[in-house]
Amino acid sequence: MTESRYRDIADVLEREIADLPPGTRLDSEHALMKRFGVGRSAARSAVQELERRLRVRRIQGSGTFVSERIDYVISRDRRPSWHRTVREAGGVPRTVVLDHRVAPLEPDCASLLEVPVGTPAHRLVRSSYIDDMIAAFSFEWITHDAIPDLSVGMRVEESLDEVLRQMGHVHSVRSWCRTASDIPPADVQARLELTTAVPVWVVESVNRDIDSGVALTYSKSWMRGDSVRVVMEIGEPAARFSVTPNETKEVVPQ
Amino acid sequence: MTESRYRDIADVLEREIADLPPGTRLDSEHALMKRFGVGRSAARSAVQELERRLRVRRIQGSGTFVSERIDYVISRDRRPSWHRTVREAGGVPRTVVLDHRVAPLEPDCASLLEVPVGTPAHRLVRSSYIDDMIAAFSFEWITHDAIPDLSVGMRVEESLDEVLRQMGHVHSVRSWCRTASDIPPADVQARLELTTAVPVWVVESVNRDIDSGVALTYSKSWMRGDSVRVVMEIGEPAARFSVTPNETKEVVPQ
DNA sequence: GAGCATTTGTCCGTATGTATT
DNA sequence: CAATACATACGGACAAATGCT
Numbered sequence: 094m095t096e097s098r099y100r101d102i103a104d105v106l107e108r109e110i111a112d113l114p115p116g117t118r119l120d121s122e123h124a125l126m127k128r129f130g131v132g133r134s135a136a137r138s139a140v141q142e143l144e145r146r147l148r149v150r151r152i153q154g155s156g157t158f159v160s161e162r163i164d165y166v167i168s169r170d171r172r173p174s175w176h177r178t179v180r181e182a183g184g185v186p187r188t189v190v191l192d193h194r195v196a197p198l199e200p201d202c203a204s205l206l207e208v209p210v211g212t213p214a215h216r217l218v219r220s221s222y223i224d225d226m227i228a229a230f231s232f233e234w235i236t237h238d239a240i241p242d243l244s245v246g247m248r249v250e251e252s253l254d255e256v257l258r259q260m261g262h263v264h265s266v267r268s269w270c271r272t273a274s275d276i277p278p279a280d281v282q283a284r285l286e287l288t289t290a291v292p293v294w295v296v297e298s299v300n301r302d303i304d305s306g307v308a309l310t311y312s313k314s315w316m317r318g319d320s321v322r323v324v325m326e327i328g329e330p331a332a333r334f335s336v337t338p339n340e341t342k343e344v345v346p347q
Numbered sequence: 348m349t350e351s352r353y354r355d356i357a358d359v360l361e362r363e364i365a366d367l368p369p370g371t372r373l374d375s376e377h378a379l380m381k382r383f384g385v386g387r388s389a390a391r392s393a394v395q396e397l398e399r400r401l402r403v404r405r406i407q408g409s410g411t412f413v414s415e416r417i418d419y420v421i422s423r424d425r426r427p428s429w430h431r432t433v434r435e436a437g438g439v440p441r442t443v444v445l446d447h448r449v450a451p452l453e454p455d456c457a458s459l460l461e462v463p464v465g466t467p468a469h470r471l472v473r474s475s476y477i478d479d480m481i482a483a484f485s486f487e488w489i490t491h492d493a494i495p496d497l498s499v500g501m502r503v504e505e506s507l508d509e510v511l512r513q514m515g516h517v518h519s520v521r522s523w524c525r526t527a528s529d530i531p532p533a534d535v536q537a538r539l540e541l542t543t544a545v546p547v548w549v550v551e552s553v554n555r556d557i558d559s560g561v562a563l564t565y566s567k568s569w570m571r572g573d574s575v576r577v578v579m580e581i582g583e584p585a586a587r588f589s590v591t592p593n594e595t596k597e598v599v600p601q
Numbered sequence: 602g603a604g605c606a607t608t609t610g611t612c613c614g615t616a617t618g619t620a621t622t
Numbered sequence: 623c624a625a626t627a628c629a630t631a632c633g634g635a636c637a638a639a640t641g642c643t
Contacts, residue, residue, distance in 0.1 A: 350618080375607075394609095405608095405609065406609080407608070409608070
């Protein structure tokens with residue numbers, strides 16, 4: 094492969110920031126120029142390389158910051174809760190309601206929630222953060238029957254899963270889920286504060302009450318790849334196999 | 348957001364190549380400079396933007412080519428066959444065996460295949476292509492019981508699923524699967540002919556015989572994001588919902 | 602194999618624009 | 623308003639990989 098100074102610099106920086114807490118600011122491009130004795134382009138390429146590796150995110154006018162990337166494991170038996178998942182990974186979750194209204198369900202949502210088209214349901218639009226860094230953007234539909242006064246609950250508790258438990262007296266579990274990765278549409282890209290077109294996670298999910306089996310919520314979320322690593326599992330649990338497919342012990346032959 | 352000429356150029360080119368067959372070569376950077384009346388950096392940035400959008404892949408010394416991106420849908424009821432999936436998407440699949448040996452199973456694989464540690468099994472290392480463009484790289488372990496003379500079958504048929512059907516007389520189905528997206532280790536990155544560190548799919552799968560329930564194969568594959576869009580589904584099928592989570596009808600409020 | 606043109610990859614210096622603090 | 627930091631862009635140069643003669 095082609096030699097490159099910027100890759101060396103990126104490797105050095107990657108090792109350095111490995112132990113730094115998320116949100117820590119890196120040296121500016123100008124500082125890197127002086128430190129490594131290179132021009133602007135090499136210094137800039139190095140930091141962009143780290144951005145491609147999902148190690149940092151850059152904000153114009155502000156700086157380059159160590160990113161926080163948590164595992165978001167989706168399987169039949171895990172609670173469908175953003176807040177819970179983030180906290181278990183050691184991050185501080187936060188969710189902001191951008192819009193909340195009660196509206197009749199469109200055909201797509203209605204069929205997934207197994208109610209007649211036009212049935213009124215809560216419609217939430219929210220942004221989610223990890224350690225105050227934007228991580229996800231989502232639409233959520235919650236059947237009106239599950240919890241008529243959703244807004245009351247959402248004022249004291251950010252986790253939808255928790256609100257449904259405490260005020261709706263239902264325990265939601267994932268009954269269906271579809272995950273992919275894609276270039277988001279421009280509006281979603283803007284919501285995720287992405288300045289360039291990169292793949293993000295698309296997670297759709299239908300949750301039901303564990304006891305009655307009644308469909309409660311349908312959600313469609315976009316998640317930044319540098320915030321979460323979505324891991325999706327189907328079938329019987331992986332016996333004694335490690336959960337992280339990160340480490341590769343196998344060596345490529347020849 | 349920041350204005351940029353290169354984004355405009357990228358948009359123009361993206362529309363132009365939308366209808367071109369995969370593998371078609373784009374204009375060189377030099378040609379784009381003259382055509383759009385910009386310098387090299389702007390022309391180059393435009394093509395790199397298309398690369399980030401997974402629309403093209405670039406090969407040093409050769410050129411920039413329209414990429415082929417197929418849907419790879421993983422669910423309980425779909426056949427675990429690369430060749431079948433690619434062909435259904437209109438692409439031409441090809442697989443090359445890099446290494447084939449019979450070796451005793453390590454603990455991890457043995458437990459997933461539910462046989463004693465050290466049981467001999469076939470170990471395949473293969474590269475897979477779509478329209479002669481590298482798309483995937485995988486390790487596969489096949490229990491020796493399922494098909495003792497695997498190499499004979501692999502000489503006439505590239506699809507492992509087909510070989511097992513025709514020579515092993517077993518019909519494999521996915522019993523467990525885990526999918527994620529990650530920056531690959533350097534050796535895998537090289538195998539995928541990636542010159543920069545970008546996220547790729549990691550798909551692990553255990554397949555069993557549909558009749559006896561006996562575990563047949565365990566595989567770990569890496570797939571380029573600009574070759575396949577992995578879609579994974581758990582739970583009951585999505586009713587009348589479209590399979591592609593691409594189109595976003597919802598409008599972001601305010 | 603050697604040589605050559607083409608194409609992308611890396612890097613420099615410099616300048617200006619834009620967003621944040 | 624000023625300073626800082628990232629974003630875009632120009633022109634030039636050389637390196638490395640590819641493909642063809």
